Amino acid sequence: MLTENPEHGETTATISTTAAPGAERKGLTKKDIAADHPTWCPGCGDFSVLALYFKLIEKRKLWHEKITTIAGIGCSSRFPYFVQAHGAHYIHGRALPFASGISLSRPDLHVFAFGGDGDAFSIGGNHFTHTARKNIKMTYVVMDNWVYGLTKKQTSPTSPLGFKSKTDQWGAVDYPINPIKQALAAGATFVARTTATNPNHVLQMMEAAMDHEGFSFVECLSECVEFYEGAFDAANPRKGGVFNEIPKTHDVTDDLAAYKLAGADFPGHFGIFYKVNKPTKNAKEADINKNLSGKFPGLKDWQILQKSFDRMK
Numbered sequence: 001m002l003t004e005n006p007e008h009g010e011t012t013a014t015i016s017t018t019a020a021p022g023a024e025r026k027g028l029t030k031k032d033i034a035a036d037h038p039t040w041c042p043g044c045g046d047f048s049v050l051a052l053y054f055k056l057i058e059k060r061k062l063w064h065e066k067i068t069t070i071a072g073i074g075c076s077s078r079f080p081y082f083v084q085a086h087g088a089h090y091i092h093g094r095a096l097p098f099a100s101g102i103s104l105s106r107p108d109l110h111v112f113a114f115g116g117d118g119d120a121f122s123i124g125g126n127h128f129t130h131t132a133r134k135n136i137k138m139t140y141v142v143m144d145n146w147v148y149g150l151t152k153k154q155t156s157p158t159s160p161l162g163f164k165s166k167t168d169q170w171g172a173v174d175y176p177i178n179p180i181k182q183a184l185a186a187g188a189t190f191v192a193r194t195t196a197t198n199p200n201h202v203l204q205m206m207e208a209a210m211d212h213e214g215f216s217f218v219e220c221l222s223e224c225v226e227f228y229e230g231a232f233d234a235a236n237p238r239k240g241g242v243f244n245e246i247p248k249t250h251d252v253t254d255d256l257a258a259y260k261l262a263g264a265d266f267p268g269h270f271g272i273f274y275k276v277n278k279p280t281k282n283a284k285e286a287d288i289n290k291n292l293s294g295k296f297p298g299l300k301d302w303q304i305l306q307k308s309f310d311r312m313k
């Protein structure tokens with residue numbers, strides 16, 4: 001498959017690897033998964049997230065044909081270009097509807113979506129809400145850098161008050177959203193927070209998210225060294241900050257406790273805020289399909305659908 005981004009005119013080839021019949025299939029190595037050389041600025045936090053995604057694929061022996069990597073538009077959303085696997089760099093803010101279609105039609109795949117704070121919470125804000133409330137099975141990692149990086153420094157929905165940007169030359173006046181609170185309020189069934197400067201923790205959160213049966217959301221702080229340098233120093237012990245994990249006593253099934261925890265001043269807490277099991281839209285639709293196909297033995301799905309359309313005429 002060849003994916004193309006009309007905005008940047010780039011293309012990337014994606015491959016599927018199969019072993020010869022009878023031969024044992026080896027796990028993918030980083031060499032098998034790495035595609036184009038990432039075009040991010042040296043020092044960008046997004047490199048770390050990509051490296052850990054490769055690690056996840058290697059560790060969990062995910063084959064090319066079993067994963068898909070989807071993103072919207074932004075620096076962070078260039079992600080699928082750098083992964084040698086099936087995926088798409090889609091429309092700004094629309095990664096989740098695209099990923100939803102894949103998830104609902106291909107329950108055998110692990111669907112991963114990546115994006116930035118602008119992509120997720122500005123233009124894609126409504127899609128975030130509805131994908132979360134429908135509990136569509138996928139993992140969504142938002143690389144939050146508190147700024148629009150690709151378009152060279154505009155205020156994003158997570159930029160703090162007073163942030164000076166091209167759209168707020170005198171400092172941001174709009175109250176920022178809190179991604180964790182947003183995800184909880186929307187109905188996400190797995191909500192976690194991590195930071196690109198703590199690789200082990202990023203991998204841990206991505207693995208737990210992938211194993212969750214439902215919509216799993218991970219906010220990953222990822223510094224834009226070009227337009228918001230030092231934004232997350234307070235969360236980085238190597239820069240004199242603190243990395244506070246969520247207290248072990250926290251009950252991850254308690255949404256109110258999670259909401260309260262998410263309200264802590266920056267740098268706040270890192271880890272899994274919320275995790276509950278609730279039927280997914282995938283499972284509910286599969287049930288509907290099963291019941292209907294029982295009523296129309298011998299008919300294919302599209303023929304049953306056609307019958308419904310014919311009745312509506």
Ligand SMILES: Cc1ncc(C[n+]2csc(CCOP(=O)(O)OP(=O)(O)O)c2C)c(N)n1
Pocket residue numbers: 007073074075076077092115116117118119120123143145147148149150151156
């Ligand atoms: C419909 C549409 N509106 C606006 C843009 C311009 N645009 C591209 S990326 C972007 C924001 C990117 O910010 P973010 O999602 O935070 O990603 P980052 O670059 O910071 O990783 C904007 C406004 C666009 N590509 N399409």
Ligand code: SF4
Pocket residue numbers: 039040041043044045046075076145149150223224225226227
């Ligand atoms: S502009 Fe910022 S977000 Fe974009 S690649 Fe450079 S450092 Fe990363």
Ligand SMILES: [Mg+2]
Pocket residue numbers: 074116117118143144145146147148149156
């Ligand atoms: Mg951003």
